[in-house]
Amino acid sequence: MTATFRTLDVLLNPRAIAVVGASSNPMKIGGRPIAYMKAQGYAGRIYPVNPRADTVQGLPAYPSIAAIGAPVDLAIVAAAAPAVEGIVREGIAAGIRAFVVFSSGFGEFSEEGAAMQARLRAICDAAGVLLLGPNCLGVINIRNRVIASFTTAMEDHALIEGGFGFVSQSGALGAYWLDMVFQRGIGVSSWIATGNEAGITVSDAIHHLARDPDTRVIGCYIEDIKDGPAFREAALSAIAAGKPVILIKSGRSRIGAAAAASHTGALAGEDERYQALFDQIGIVRVNALSEMVSLARLILMQPPASGPNVGIISVSGGAGVMLADELDEAGFAIPPFDADTRARLNDALPGFVSANNPLDVTGGVAGDSGIFSRVLDALGSAPDHDGFVLFIGLMASISRDLSESLVRAFAGRGKQVVVVWIGAPAAVVRELEAHGLPVYPDIPEAVRAMRLARELGAGRQKAQRLLGTEWAAPLPAAAALETRSEIRAQEVIRAHSSLAFPAQVLVQTPEQAAEALSVLTPPLAVKLQSPDMPHKSEHGGVRLGIADRDTLMRTVREMREIAGTRRLRLDGILLQEMSQVAHELIVGFRRDPLFGPLLLIGRGGVEVELRPDCRMAYLPLTPEAVLSMLRGLATAALFEGYRGGPRGDLPALARSLADLGRAFAADSTIEEIEINPLALTRDGRLVALDALSLHRVAPPASRAEPGGTPGEAPGPEAP
């Protein structure tokens, strides 16, 4: 744990709240929080501040914060932007420890606004008080009815306490989320909309929810994280502690994204770098609020499935098969029931029904709902199955019987149980969900939620393995970069790994090249080595298949001429024995400005751009982690003896890349290393056939230590 976080307790549990810019109109921004908290029964004191009113919504009003004359923990600020700084100063002077600033017109609007925002941040940091916003929709704690928000989503809903917490960089998305979860009867813990994030960030809020005993599942909407290491640490600790993080990140499409120069760069676009972090630490990403809510309903009601084996019980054969199709595509298995379970089922079923999986209890249930009940009872523990999906359609007239059977058979059984009920009566849905059995209106939504729930389970394991990792820190952008030639890049790689290169000799003259034939076996590759020609094969700097002395000498002469004509700095001419390539990898080490150094491994070769197949993760990485990246490639089998082909030693490669990654992360003078291709030869060797490195010309002005979190101000109440 290296990042520091703001402690949000006083923001979410204030004993008294001042509302500056309080309005008597409950529909106005300065009126809504008061109206909501009065209606919902906030137990603390509310002090409206409004110099032009004696009372506001029935409460005594005060002309200023100073005039309140009683302890206040939190101030809600609903004033014009230029007035905010004065209000916050006044509040700090009066001992207020947290500010929620609704006001817009700051960094999101203009240069002047950004300057005001920076001053506001500095004032709050200096005083050690919390700042949420500005330009934010505020914060809500359902349990104690703190509603420091003007969201219209609080208008029509009875509040439901529960385990779902939400953090959002967008107020609008936050409002839609609130409306959606209350509509679907899901209970909420806390809700935090961070706005311009001058103070409290999404990372602080996740860190808070991770330690909040009321919160069991964390939802999150982000557009752009600025404190990458803190975000990683907050999410990781939440997930490892068993609080899944379900996240939406908008901007995943490449619309408008600039084309990247290097191969690794092209594969590691903006969104891919976020996605790599999510995948690595176990954040589960969804693309819409409805998907988030659909998943949260399942995991709030049901234990995670302990494995992939699902039993299907359906009132329609066709729907049972459709469920099996969808589950199979989502990576589940539909194995037969064990012999004991089959025997019990056969006793319970009418003669014309077989105890298969999917189990079709047939529409006959409509005439004899006892069939359904007997089947569910007979299922018993079904030891080979990790969860069940029940499919029902319509059957309004016997829906109460069916739901009672379901509750009796499954509620609290400890196995995941999901109900798909097309056309279910609303009352039955409420009844089943009150007993912890989630009901979905069609098959795809249910199966998607089940698939994502399994991902959450795998995510928790990932996070637990990563606890305590000393992450390498991101660096400020480099002032200038310099490319090194292949032979120089090889030096970096050789110094820190046991990666293999072709047999080779670096020469300066045709005569030296001729002499090299005594130690190298033709045919040879001849490559011009210059920091000024990184893409040497595109500029005549590479010649392949040179087999005889004369051609070799002539080629070396020509390369020297190219270097002379183009005024290239020349490190020499590299002669390499050629390899019989079976398959190619591409390996890149890069520095992500947000999350730090990373390793990218992908299938290489000519088709890499047509059907990219790559994995990316942040450093440091254990050899085991690198090996699972390698084996996670869709085409991984090609590198381990597929169909009699050559078998590379992937564990040894993984050790080398883990070593090299550790060295790369620690040496902040290296910006990038690319090995492309790293070839598997037909005789089973893994050889770096080309390499390139990018170096910072001078060390960065402010060099961060690994594990540090540059660019993040310490929290006001950090331990």
Add this chain to the structure above:
Amino acid sequence: MTATFRTLDVLLNPRAIAVVGASSNPMKIGGRPIAYMKAQGYAGRIYPVNPRADTVQGLPAYPSIAAIGAPVDLAIVAAAAPAVEGIVREGIAAGIRAFVVFSSGFGEFSEEGAAMQARLRAICDAAGVLLLGPNCLGVINIRNRVIASFTTAMEDHALIEGGFGFVSQSGALGAYWLDMVFQRGIGVSSWIATGNEAGITVSDAIHHLARDPDTRVIGCYIEDIKDGPAFREAALSAIAAGKPVILIKSGRSRIGAAAAASHTGALAGEDERYQALFDQIGIVRVNALSEMVSLARLILMQPPASGPNVGIISVSGGAGVMLADELDEAGFAIPPFDADTRARLNDALPGFVSANNPLDVTGGVAGDSGIFSRVLDALGSAPDHDGFVLFIGLMASISRDLSESLVRAFAGRGKQVVVVWIGAPAAVVRELEAHGLPVYPDIPEAVRAMRLARELGAGRQKAQRLLGTEWAAPLPAAAALETRSEIRAQEVIRAHSSLAFPAQVLVQTPEQAAEALSVLTPPLAVKLQSPDMPHKSEHGGVRLGIADRDTLMRTVREMREIAGTRRLRLDGILLQEMSQVAHELIVGFRRDPLFGPLLLIGRGGVEVELRPDCRMAYLPLTPEAVLSMLRGLATAALFEGYRGGPRGDLPALARSLADLGRAFAADSTIEEIEINPLALTRDGRLVALDALSLHRVAPPASRAEPGGTPGEAPGPEAP
């Protein structure tokens, strides 16, 4: 048009209906149709037949069909299975022309039931009357209130007339569909559940809906089609006539599917062969009823988008970006507005909003709904954009203003307009949809419907191009098959195409092999040619890279010994010049027992099983169609000069494969031809490096002519 179809007019428009097994209990199978039709106002006469009642549900009852003594078009049969045959005979004698048989206990239940079902079919075919079922949920025509069904889905709904027709092999799925469409306010034309399909098939029903003036969109649920050519023709004619077919086929997963022997076989599994047909003729497949209904709502309300360019107007910046993400992934473009439109928008927008796409009108709309109205008006014709998506969230208090603006700006404008409104008030949804503006509750569902609507548009074009195609017919399974050696398979291929093979000589002796060196340039491939060794490379029957005379002669000697030891019939030893392979294709011609002969083209090589990349279509195919299969491969670029690589002449290859396909389809003695690999060489030639053919030992007993439809009985009322 070669298939014959049953004409269903009398089934769907009967002037009088007898209900045999009529019940006074409106909840019983024999009572429901009477209750539904009375309640909904069927205008014809209903004659309950029940020997134990004088009246049924207030109608005079008759002891038998014969006793009715008035013309009856349709009989609904709700009697025990053993009684059905007698009832149908009696009905035929009384002049009834269509029977809907609800009764179960036929082919779905037992051997005896199957025999009864076969007799029933024979009786109806002989009499030239229609038979729907048995074991079916019946048929509904909403316009004239014919409800010859006992589905419980008709219990609670007011009927809505409209353009959506449905055909289902599952009664249960049919019932869920009815419930779902009425719930969502979608109007229905006709609904046909085909049950055991002893008479009327899904193909007949689609053919009917294709000609039914009330039907604009056809939904379909199938499990297993038996009359492949008729299904293809019915669907094709519907789609070409502008009636999209949206289809669910269950059983798409490979659970329990047997492993296939050949490569082509492995790539052409059961579901893939259906999917190939759907893709070829423009059927759009969905995986759930909710997806079908979601798509149908859009196309029933909105014109198809004429292109991929979408304009986004959102009240939330975050949601606008999420919409852009989802649309981009679905293949849409989000181009900027043209200069004129931008100018108009800038006039309409507040100063802090830019006329971008996505256009974020901001939450300020909540305070001034006029912004929204002005923006929509300013959008005008936006000539560069083919459709619009509006995103709104909550805003209950101004929802009426917003919906009025939307209706004024967009209703009937002729461009596709879709509304995503999270938390929309139900009344506003109804209002917008009444004006033809579909409202979706979240982004993914809307974008999915838009994507599928574009597929429907492309499907119509496909179907129109295929109108009048004389399809090659499927053949009955072969009694016995025989493999031919590569050299014999080459003869078949050479006879009908100009596909290239390596320079080669077939020899019988080592001495002939030595002589062949005068015409062949080593290194050579040496391949044993025997019909008894189809997989020759796995059994020592292939040696590569033979470069000198002695090795060549020894190799030929060894191959002869292998053939002798294994007692193989020997066609000779094939010597081929070796090619420098850049990339490989696999090409297969096969006979599908359901839909007829097909061509499969895929990326070949070692990774074909790891990441299959193939296309499949039924014969005959034009050279243009084959070329678009080739270019439809994900890795197609590799075969046309990708990144300086070799360029194969794909149009010439397509001509050859189209020719060969035509010959294959016409010659029913050939069961299969596989060319694997068909290599693109480094010097840009496309060469068949290996080939195999399978032949029927004797011609099939009943040989069908191309274009015929074997196994399908002529319809009773075929023209």
